[in-house]
Amino acid sequence: MEVAEAKAVVIKVAALCGSIRKASFNRGLIRSAIQISEESIKGMEIEYLDISGLGMVNTHLEVDGTFPPQVEEFRKKILEADSILFSSPDYNYSITAPLKNAIDWASRPPNCWADKAAAIVSASGGSGGSRLHYHLRQIGVFLDLHFINKPEFFLKAFEPPSKFDGDGNLVDEEVKERLKGVLVALHEFTLRLQNKH
Numbered sequence: 288m289e290v291a292e293a294k295a296v297v298i299k300v301a302a303l304c305g306s307i308r309k310a311s312f313n314r315g316l317i318r319s320a321i322q323i324s325e326e327s328i329k330g331m332e333i334e335y336l337d338i339s340g341l342g343m344v345n346t347h348l349e350v351d352g353t354f355p356p357q358v359e360e361f362r363k364k365i366l367e368a369d370s371i372l373f374s375s376p377d378y379n380y381s382i383t384a385p386l387k388n389a390i391d392w393a394s395r396p397p398n399c400w401a402d403k404a405a406a407i408v409s410a411s412g413g414s415g416g417s418r419l420h421y422h423l424r425q426i427g428v429f430l431d432l433h434f435i436n437k438p439e440f441f442l443k444a445f446e447p448p449s450k451f452d453g454d455g456n457l458v459d460e461e462v463k464e465r466l467k468g469v470l471v472a473l474h475e476f477t478l479r480l481q482n483k484h
Contacts, residue, residue: 298477300324300333301368305375305386305419307339310455312410312444313374316466319457320372320408323467331474333372336364338389349395358392365393370404370477371432372470376411376444377419382426390426400430404477406469408440410450415441433480435472440465 302321304314317335324331340357342348348355354362365371375386382390393399407423409416420439427434442462444450450459457463 296330296478298331298369298474299367300331300370300372300473300477301364302333302335302372302374303338303386303389304335305373305383307385310453312442312451312455312457313376313408315451315455315457316374316408316410316442317372319463320374320466320470323463324470327467328470328474331470333470334364334368336361338385341385341389341392344388344391344395346395354392354395361389362393362395362399365399368403369481370406370473371400372473373405373407373423375407375409375416375419375423377409377414377416377422380418381422382419390430394430398430400427400432402431402480403433404473404480405432405434406440406473407434408442408466408469410442410444412443412445415443417441433476435469435476438465438468438472440469 302317304311304317306313321333324333341361342355375383405427407420409419424434442450450462452458
């Protein structure tokens, strides 16, 4: 009976994209992650959360412990998630403004990020987004987010052969396998963190 219950555990993952541009490669990574989880990772459900409609953080918009409706809905989704998947390019050696804004909204008391497992993937020029990872990990320390350490996933998006099609969909099978490795590690770490393994 206990074995059956353990197998029934479903990890809910909230996926956030740091790029809000049309045909974003990083949103393509999230779409691919959703497909991979549906096809080959039992017990993991990934939901993409669109952060493009969140207004800029402004504490004057917080009234008697409540937030603007879109922010309330976003915070609720983060609270309900077991773990977080961040997918973002780096802008100027750091995280993007939309992603930082979303992080800040959900960190307002009570902090919605606390004690959740997390993973970072990135598709970007230059280093593939590696500097973003380190800044996001630093922020995670304050937020009590627990990031997987390995495997790391930095994708140099513009190096041949093409990794994405014209709509931003991931088409490289080797990269999909690397992405699957991150998801498997996130799934296992989340279960371990929750003592459900």
